[in-house]
Every structure is written in structure tokens, then in C-alpha cells.
Amino acid sequence: MVILKTDREIDEMRAAGRVVARALAAVREAADVGVSPLDLDRVAREVLRAAGATSPFLGYRPRFAPVPFPAALCLSVNDAIVHGIPGEAPLRDGDLVSADFGALLGGWAGDAAVSFTVGRARPADLRLIETSEAALAAGIAAAVPGNRIGDIAHAIGTTCRAAGYGVPDGFGGHGIGRAMHEDPGVPNEGPPGRGTKLRPGMVLAIEPMVIAGGTDDYTCDGDGWTLRTVDGSRAAHAEHTVAITSDGPRILTAL
Incomplete structure (x- = not known):
């Protein structure tokens, strides 16, 4: 069931979104060669603590997971697509890092992700990151009343495919509100003009993921969480x- 939010409730969600934005900015600032993903998880947790917020990731256990997620920050490095568990191995020069983070504040959830490099960046990695951001921008631009979920999916998928990249099959965004995951699902590819009609008051987590190798296949690590590209790209x-508002899309997790 799609739950519509009032203007006041969207303002309250913005407060949670600001916490997410601050945490991701702090993680990006702290990330460097020699810093461990666990160090970055501690940085993100401190932002939560200072804001009086909690983590929707820590302890989260969907049906597919063998164990609850053990961190507040998903930190996926290089060939890891999403759901990476922060570990002690330090980041290396040229690593590509994807940080995904959520916050619960005042009973509302916020969720966002960003990719960046540490040390000397590879031009190919910068292009990959730029495409993920362009796909996100295209998806957000399509998030207007009267459009449908398929229009967001089509905008994202078209951007990714035009760049020659793969799109992980079956993964995408979701509704969000009192819970981190609500209806409707938001695919990262599909035909336009289909799916749930967008109405003011809907709030969506839009999240394109792109694979440099051009394939859509992935595999899961033995930890039951980390998804990796099959080809190592x-x-x-x-x-x-x-x-979704009558004045156009409103980004709740921007700084």
C-alpha cells in the first residue's frame, strides 16, 4: 500500500534527510588511503548520535539475509555493488567507494548513497560515478505528478545503457516513510508509462546502480549481504x- 505524506510530514522527513546528508558528507571527507571502512562506519554513527537519530540499517534483517546487518553504514568497494559490510582492511589508492546510509529521526526515515574515489582516481571510475549521478538526476526529473513509476525506471535505465553500463537485475529503489522500505518498488529499468501513478505526497528512494562491465549479473559474498559484479568490474x-510534490520533486537528502 502506498502511503501519502502531508506537507508537514514531508518537512519532518527532511530533518531525517539532513542527518543522512551530513553523515555521507562526513564519511566522504574522512575517506582516504589507509582509512578502514570500519573507521568510516564510526564516523557515520557519530553523526547519528549527535543528531539524536538512530540507524535503520543496524540490525536490519530481511528474509534473504542469514544474519542482521552489523553496521550503520553500507560501504561497498570496487566490484562490490551494494550492501558491503564495513571491515578492517584499509582503503587503497584508487579505490572506488559507494557509501549507502540511512537515519531514523522523529519516527521518519531518510536514505541516500554516494560513490567517490580515494587517492588517484581512474578516469573510467569517474565516468562510472558521473553516469550513476546522471541516472539519478534523470530519475528525479521524471518524479512528477501524473507520471508513473515506469517513467522513473525508463529514465534511469536509458541513461545507464546509453553509457554502455550494466544495471543489476532486480535491484532498485523503494517507497520510504515511517519505515525504510515501503511501497512502491522503483525499478532501475523498464518501459515508460507503466506502474503506479505518481501523486503528491509520495516519497521515494531513487537509487540507480551501474556496473562498468556492461553485464547485469551479480553474485553474493559468503556474508550473505555484499553483492559483487560477476566479471570483477x-x-x-x-x-x-x-x-513528489505539486511543485516538482523535492530532494530530502540534499545538504
Whole structure:
């Protein structure tokens, strides 16, 4: 069931979104060669603590997961697409990092992701990241009343495919509100003009993921969480929580 939010409730969700934005900015600022993903998880947790917010990721256990997620930050490096568990191995020069983070504040959730490099960036990685951001921008531009979920999916998928990249099969965004995952699902590819009609008050987490190798296949690590590209190519991920309003899309997780 799609739950519509009032203007006041969207304002309250914006407060949670600001916490997410600050945490991702702090993680990006702290990320460097020699810093561990676990160090970055601690940075993100401190932002939560200072804001009086909690994590919707920590302890989260959907049906597919063998164990609850053990961190507040998903940190996926190089060939990891999403759901990477922060570990102790330090980041290396040229690593591509995707950070996905959520916050719960005042009973509302926010969710966003950003990809970046540490040390000397590969031009191919920068292009991959730029495409994920362009796909996100295209998806957000399509998030207007009267359009349908398929229009968002088509905008994202068209951008990714035009660049020659793969799109992980079966993964995409979602509705968000009191819970981190609500209806409707938001695919990252599909035909336009189909699916749930967009109405003011809907709030969506729009999150394109792109695979440099051009394939859509992935595999899951033994930890039951981390998804990796089958061919070992690198991946990028971009996400914002976006409200559908009569004045156009409103990004709730921007700084």
C-alpha cells in the first residue's frame, strides 16, 4: 500500500534527510588511503548520535539475509555493488567507494548513497560515478505528478545503457516513510508509462546502480549481504530520498 505524506510530514522527513546528508558528507571527507571502512562506519554513527537519530540499517534483517546487518553504514568497494559490510582492511589508492546510509529521526526515515574515489582516481571510475549521478538526476526529473513509476525506471535505465553500463537485475529503489522500505518498488529499468501513478505526497528512494562491465549479473559474498559484479568490474551507486510534490520533486537528502 502506498502511503501519502502531508506537507508537514514531508518537512519532518527532511530533518531525517539532513542527518543522512551530513553523515555521507562526513564519511566522504574522512575517506582516504589507509582509512578502514570500519573507521568510516564510526564516523557515520557519530553523526547519528549527535543528531539524536538512530540507524535503520543496524540490525536490519530481511528474509534473504542469514544474519542482521552489523553496521550503520553500507560501504561497498570496487566490484562490490551494494550492501558491503564495513571491515578492517584499509582503503587503497584508487579505490572506488559507494557509501549507502540511512537515519531514523522523529519516527521518519531518510536514505541516500554516494560513490567517490580515494587517492588517484581512474578516469573510467569517474565516468562510472558521473553516469550513476546522471541516472539519478534523470530519475528525479521524471518524479512528477501524473507520471508513473515506469517513467522513473525508463529514465534511469536509458541513461545507464546509453553509457554502455550494466544495471543489476532486480535491484532498485523503494517507497520510504515511517519505515525504510515501503511501497512502491522503483525499478532501475523498464518501459515508460507503466506502474503506479505518481501523486503528491509520495516519497521515494531513487537509487540507480551501474556496473562498468556492461553485464547485469551479480553474485553474493559468503556474508550473505555484499553483492559483487560477476566479471570483477567496478560498480557505482547514487541515491536520494525524493518527495513528489505539486511543485516538482523535492530532494530530502540534499545538504
